[in-house]
Amino acid sequence: MSMLFSEGLKPYEGELSAEIQIGLREIRDFFGLEQVSVLAYDKNHIAIPVTYKVSIPPLGTVGGIDIREEEPVLIKISLNRYPDHVPLILSNRKDFPKKHLAHLYVSRTSEEPGKFCLVRNNPNEWFAGVRMSDLLAVGEQWLFKAAIGRLSDDGEEFDPIRLERYSGYHVYKYDVLHEVVRKDERFLSDLGMALLFSCILNDHDKKYGSLTYKTLFSVPFSQLDTIVKVIEELNTKAKSKSNSPLLSILVWRVDGEIEAEYSSSLPKAFGDLRQYFNQRGIDIDATLAVFENLGLREKRGLPIVHAIKRPKKMVGYGGHYEFINFCVLTPETKGVPIPDDAEVWCQSNLEPFSPDLAAKLSGERRSSKTVYIGAGSLGSKMIIHDARSGKMDIGVVDEDKLLQHNLARHALYDDKVGVNKAEAIIRQISDMFEADITTGFRAFAMAVEFVADNVFEEYEWLVDSSASLLVQNWLARKQFSTSLKVSRCEIADDGRLGLLYIEGENRNPRIDDLINMAYFSAISNVALESWRRRDSEREFSTIDVGLGCSSTTTVMPDDIISFHSSVFSRLLHQEQSKSSIGGEGLIYLSQIETEGIPRLHSETITVPAFESMSCQEGSGWEIRMAAGTSARLLSLCKQNARIETGGVLVGMANYKTSTIHIFDLIEEPQDSKGTCTGFIRGVKGLSEIIEAVKEKTGGLVGYIGEWHSHPMDLEGLSARDRATIEELAVVNRKVPIPTCAVIVTNRKILPFIFL
Numbered sequence: 001m002s003m004l005f006s007e008g009l010k011p012y013e014g015e016l017s018a019e020i021q022i023g024l025r026e027i028r029d030f031f032g033l034e035q036v037s038v039l040a041y042d043k044n045h046i047a048i049p050v051t052y053k054v055s056i057p058p059l060g061t062v063g064g065i066d067i068r069e070e071e072p073v074l075i076k077i078s079l080n081r082y083p084d085h086v087p088l089i090l091s092n093r094k095d096f097p098k099k100h101l102a103h104l105y106v107s108r109t110s111e112e113p114g115k116f117c118l119v120r121n122n123p124n125e126w127f128a129g130v131r132m133s134d135l136l137a138v139g140e141q142w143l144f145k146a147a148i149g150r151l152s153d154d155g156e157e158f159d160p161i162r163l164e165r166y167s168g169y170h171v172y173k174y175d176v177l178h179e180v181v182r183k184d185e186r187f188l189s190d191l192g193m194a195l196l197f198s199c200i201l202n203d204h205d206k207k208y209g210s211l212t213y214k215t216l217f218s219v220p221f222s223q224l225d226t227i228v229k230v231i232e233e234l235n236t237k238a239k240s241k242s243n244s245p246l247l248s249i250l251v252w253r254v255d256g257e258i259e260a261e262y263s264s265s266l267p268k269a270f271g272d273l274r275q276y277f278n279q280r281g282i283d284i285d286a287t288l289a290v291f292e293n294l295g296l297r298e299k300r301g302l303p304i305v306h307a308i309k310r311p312k313k314m315v316g317y318g319g320h321y322e323f324i325n326f327c328v329l330t331p332e333t334k335g336v337p338i339p340d341d342a343e344v345w346c347q348s349n350l351e352p353f354s355p356d357l358a359a360k361l362s363g364e365r366r367s368s369k370t371v372y373i374g375a376g377s378l379g380s381k382m383i384i385h386d387a388r389s390g391k392m393d394i395g396v397v398d399e400d401k402l403l404q405h406n407l408a409r410h411a412l413y414d415d416k417v418g419v420n421k422a423e424a425i426i427r428q429i430s431d432m433f434e435a436d437i438t439t440g441f442r443a444f445a446m447a448v449e450f451v452a453d454n455v456f457e458e459y460e461w462l463v464d465s466s467a468s469l470l471v472q473n474w475l476a477r478k479q480f481s482t483s484l485k486v487s488r489c490e491i492a493d494d495g496r497l498g499l500l501y502i503e504g505e506n507r508n509p510r511i512d513d514l515i516n517m518a519y520f521s522a523i524s525n526v527a528l529e530s531w532r533r534r535d536s537e538r539e540f541s542t543i544d545v546g547l548g549c550s551s552t553t554t555v556m557p558d559d560i561i562s563f564h565s566s567v568f569s570r571l572l573h574q575e576q577s578k579s580s581i582g583g584e585g586l587i588y589l590s591q592i593e594t595e596g597i598p599r600l601h602s603e604t605i606t607v608p609a610f611e612s613m614s615c616q617e618g619s620g621w622e623i624r625m626a627a628g629t630s631a632r633l634l635s636l637c638k639q640n641a642r643i644e645t646g647g648v649l650v651g652m653a654n655y656k657t658s659t660i661h662i663f664d665l666i667e668e669p670q671d672s673k674g675t676c677t678g679f680i681r682g683v684k685g686l687s688e689i690i691e692a693v694k695e696k697t698g699g700l701v702g703y704i705g706e707w708h709s710h711p712m713d714l715e716g717l718s719a720r721d722r723a724t725i726e727e728l729a730v731v732n733r734k735v736p737i738p739t740c741a742v743i744v745t746n747r748k749i750l751p752f753i754f755l
Helices: 018-031 123-127 132-148 174-182 221-237 270-278 284-293 355-362 377-388 404-408 421-432 469-477 511-523 526-536 558-577 629-639 686-696 719-732
Strands: 039-042 045-053 070-078 088-091 169-171 193-202 212-219 245-252 302-309 321-328 344-350 370-373 394-397 441-444 461-464 485-492 497-502 541-546 549-553 585-593 599-607 611-614 622-625 646-654 659-667 702-709 739-744 749-754
Touching (some): 018 045, 018 070, 018 132, 039 070, 045 132, 070 132, 174 245, 174 302, 174 321, 193 284, 212 245, 212 302, 245 284, 270 284, 355 377, 370 377, 377 421, 377 485, 377 558, 421 441, 461 469, 461 558, 469 485, 469 511, 485 511, 497 511, 511 526, 511 599, 511 646, 511 659, 511 686, 526 585, 526 686, 558 585, 611 749, 629 659, 629 749, 646 686, 646 739, 659 686, 719 739, 719 749
Parallel strands (some): 169 212, 169 344, 245 302, 370 394, 394 441, 461 485, 622 659
Antiparallel strands (some): 039 045, 045 070, 193 245, 302 321, 321 344, 485 497, 541 549, 585 599, 611 622, 646 659, 646 702, 739 749
16 A cells, blocks of 8 residues: 555656756755656646655654654645745655644645645745745754644644635634633533624625625524524615624534644535534534524525634633634525535634734734824824724814815725714724724714813823814813823925924923924924925915815825824824923924925924913913023023113914913113113114014014013013003004013013003
């Protein structure tokens, strides 16, 4: 009786490509042969019989596994696809111990040679970067590891069956099915079975080979009628077979017997499947009779999952059960028995997308509870970035609906057109985690000012991606818990510049402090100056989005927004995980030069806390001074001893928030006059300085008020001060800006604001 597969093969007599001939020479050299024998395996493949020398431990193989010092193998090479298709290494022995070895592909039949599984990832991709000799060396290592019991990376875990060919997928959480079997949660007391609520994810081609199922949970007997009604209603409404719900079957042996051997082949027909289950004490006919009696037979395949108890926990999982997935191609007519020759497909299992899987794939875990204001083109992408990294606590505030023109740059697609943006994006990310609890995803389809205060108390971070001045002003006025970290991001300068602001400790510096400081920083920052100059000359485009409708917007491609959204998302995650800025505020600039070959650059500006002061006259206005400004004023007062000094303030005003920001001060011009009792501020060179500031900041920052000292510590306005303020107020109202005067004593800074 022949014990080698090669003895049944004939010599190959056809032509061989140059690439195959090179591969054959490598095989010859590796094994030290004078020449190699080329056999015809089938019409598309050749086989090269060779023998490995295996180093067996002195005391024999581990566990007595039948690995020999000389192991005959076949190198199976594709005639048409080599070298793009990796050769297979097959055992040439008919008595090779396939049932006792991991890392072997399941064969079509039990009579086929055992196929070595050499690499975990795509073997063709791996082979694209190595030579034939590298493949042969891995095969040699495979046999050595088999002899010493080290085929598995971790000897304390059990490797699953390797499927080389499968038809479609069955998606489910391992832990969900494992708990059903571990707790022996039977649908009926006399059978080791459970019914699973599943759905068909993909059947577009109407071919059984394309079927993909997704299972969500086990169905208790007490809830069967309700679940069946839900399935019938959903299937009636379904426009296609995709996403249509159905019931799957999970089976296991009730005696709890452990199976340590691997199945060298899996059933291809229903008769073989029945025998497969009978050998394990599972009455599949009785199980299917229950299914049939309940009227649950499906026309498009019947998914059956077999739970096998292994001696060790499965590699990568926490349980001892391995799940083998079958799909029985049932007759189209209900009530007709399943014939023995009905096809059975093996399916591969996939874990559904989950927070844990997202964290594994992204290499990070995002857990900070975040509420986004604005789910437009920028915000929607950042929200998706967070969700795809497994963040499960995301709130979204937006009152607008997704419209057709938004599709040019939005993260959502046409199926969400007409839906509120906040609700649409929350629905989208919730669907990503269908097998998980998604109550942490919340949509607020309203303007932000209507969101209840207690909502914001539930979050750790607020991200404003609205690009709205209304929201900016609201954030400046709004009182939040000090535990809420506030940030804002926007894209400017036709996409060349992205700006991300993060408030400091206790909301100081505040968002408006940071935004206005970015304007002022254009005095010394080239990127900001270029933006402010271009922005001051900009004419916004009015784009027609429908008959009678138009939108004033900045024209910008989607990839530019995606670039900035990715950078913002990365920085926010890093700051949420471990802050690098301490208690200070941050202005982050992401820059891309869009002309020619893109050039990327980033820059950070840390901003210390601002000093806040209220108007002494009760106007309700607030002055916010950049750090160091008040110290400088006090120092100038002391330097001039008993002589009054003064100058002008550089900053900007916001009537909506009743706030004046002061970033710098100009000391007394050369033609100023100060005495012990008064100060007359000169004008020499002053207009040139102010104009330079306005030019670099695009007209946003400039003259904002006057300051002078009272070295005699008069804590108020003198009669002369008030008269001068009345004169200034007439001029300032034409600009318009409020009239601001800051009095500096030896110990105090006293702001006065008049409208």
